[in-house]
Amino acid sequence: MSLWEIIKRLYPYVRPYRPLVLGTLLLTLVGSLAAQVNPFVLRYTVDTVQGLLNANKGLIEGANLLLLVSGLLLGKEIINTFIQFGQKFYGEKIRINVSSTLSQDAVRKILSYQLGFYSDNGNQTGKLQTRIDRGVESLMKLVQNFFIDILPLFANAIVALVVMFSANLYVGLVAVCILPLYFWISYRQADKLNGTRRALRGLREAKSQGLVNLIDSAVVIKSFVREDYEELKQAQAQQNLQEAQLQTRKTNFLFDGLKTFTEQVGVVLIIILTAYLVLDRQISIGAIMFHILLFNNVSAPIRQLHRIYDEMNDALTYSEGFFDILDAKEAVEPTGPLQPTHLHGTFDICNVDFTYPSGTQALHDVCLTIEAGKTTALVGLSGAGKSTIINLLCKFYAPDRGKMLLDGKPLADYDTHTLRQQIGLVLQKNHIFKGTIEENIRYGLMNASFEQVQHAAKQAYLHEQIMQLPKQYESDAQQLSGGQQQRIAIARLFLKNPPIIFLDEPTASLDAIATEQIKNSLDAIKQGRTVIIISHSLAQIVDSDCIYVMKEGRMVESGTHEQLYDQRGTYREIFDASARSLNIEKLARVLVDDEDEVGDTAA
Ligand code: ADP
DSSP states (O other): OOHHHHHHHHHHGGGGGGGHHHHHHHHHHHHHHHHTHHHHHHHHHHHHHHHHHTOOHHHHHHHHHHHHHHHHHHHHHHHHHHHHHHHHHHHHHHHHHHHHHHHHHHHOOOOOOOHHHHHGGGGGGHHHHHHHHHHHHHHHHHHHIIIHHHHHHHHHHHHHHHHHHHHHHHHHHHHHHHHHHHHHHHHHHHHHHHHHHEEEEEEEHHHHHHHHHHHHTHHHHHHHTTTHHHHHHHHHHHHHHHHHHHHHHHHHHHHHHHHHHHHHHHHHHHHHHHHHHTTTTSOOTTHHHHHHHHHHHHHHOOOOOOHHHHHHHHHHHHHHHHHHHHGGGGGOOOOOOOSOOOOOOOOEEEEEEEETTTEEEEEEEEEEEEEETEEEEEESSSTTTTHHHHHHTSSSSSSSSEEEEEEEEGGGGOOHHHHHTTEEEEEESSOOOBHHHHHHHHTSTOOOHHHHHHHHHTTTTHHHHTTSEEEEEEEGGGOOEEEEEEEHHHHHHOOOOSSEEEEEEETTTTTTTHHHHHHHHHHHHHSEEEEEEEEEHHHHHTTTTTTEETTTTTEEEEEOOHHHHHSSHHHHHHHHHHHHHHHHHHHHHHHHHHHHHHHHHHH
């Protein structure tokens, strides 16, 4: 993106604040005119004092002059204070408003994108956040530079130059000769720093990322006693950062020194020239001061050139990544016109192929039928493609090829939000938001009353446990155990009350008691709904109405438990392995012995 393109993209964001921008510009223009008052006042003072001295007059006559000069300078400063306040405050107001609109736009866009967008390499959580933060920050500086700073800065310099020229052509020429040199040094400085600053930023990120990792991995580091190793790693990152920081400072000091020197050469030249002109009686003695101050007004804004140049470079670097987020049109979730109020949940899937954006083909020519009101189980080893099927049914992703129908109509034709409002999804690990238990359960139905929330918690066998907590429903939900968090997800499901339910290993990470309770809750909610369940737990599969077996992205078997068991295929293999891993024979013996004992005692 070129600078011009970025400015064009930014303009709509600045547009609503046009009156504010114009007002700020006006203030700064007045400010730049006010800045020229000092040279005039000083010239007048010096010349008048000189006149008084020549006329052998003293303090009494000079007092009037002092009063006038103090009045003028203080009056100008008072006006200047208001101008500066207005300029800074309104400038900041524009920046803050534009930056929040830009950030909010990015948030809205990201929320509208498909899941594939998030798994893209450049969009992972940390990276996306950095891209947005940096993009907004550098664009804000551009707004400040381009819409607020540049014109007044140069207005100030130009007004000062015009005044210099009109006072004396030769002095004006000297000032103009110094400028290109100054520009060139500023340009070289920005150019040299460009690479180092980028490297510096990378190193800073690496260092803070290292620190975050350190905290995340504290338990592993300590248990393996790797403190020294980690410290060394951090020290290395610190060392690299230190070197880059020093290098940047060195370059800055060097160029700043050069610029000050050039400026001073300009001042010296102006002193020599004006002193010569004074001695030659071409101008008054006050003009020496007058020209030096004016030259300062010319060079002061140009001193900021390298900052502006740097920030424009930053904007060029980072805003592209930011606008890419706003423009990722292909990532927008597709939706359709159908908005039925009640879905039955008959899914017909035929010859479906699907490849993740990363390039992994997860489904090959998959066909299956999910009957409404029944429970269908998907079985297969890890990575077989079971969750992928659920991802496609929720329209998180679209298939590469094949037919997907819901209640007889193409899934793609359904309005995505309407579809998802009627699907309840419980995963192996469900996200718990930062907040209270009540807020987390209410996520299932945002306008639910507290009684409804409580009722849902009871159905999910969670209420009793919540009541034992010191702050009950007000407790921090993220502090709950895995099993309790899972129950929150189920309570949400009860509140949402959808006709279609997808369960993706809902009890995989739970203990036996929690598993049993959650199974009871799920059995209660399954009634009369379309359910797809993925589970490694035989208990949850065997009584499904239909079981589909997957292997390496393909559908290999289907039928009831009894049919599949008799087929002696993949299902049987998985079933037998599960039984062995549970040591069913021994468990069965224990149970039989137990029953015998009970029988004996009864007899
Ligand atoms: P299952 O649920 O049967 O364990 P999945 O459907 O999760 O299997 O995964 C099927 C295949 O797709 C695996 O090879 C897995 O690595 C891959 N996969 C799953 N999710 C993603 C993703 N978000 N991006 C890329 N590949 C994925």
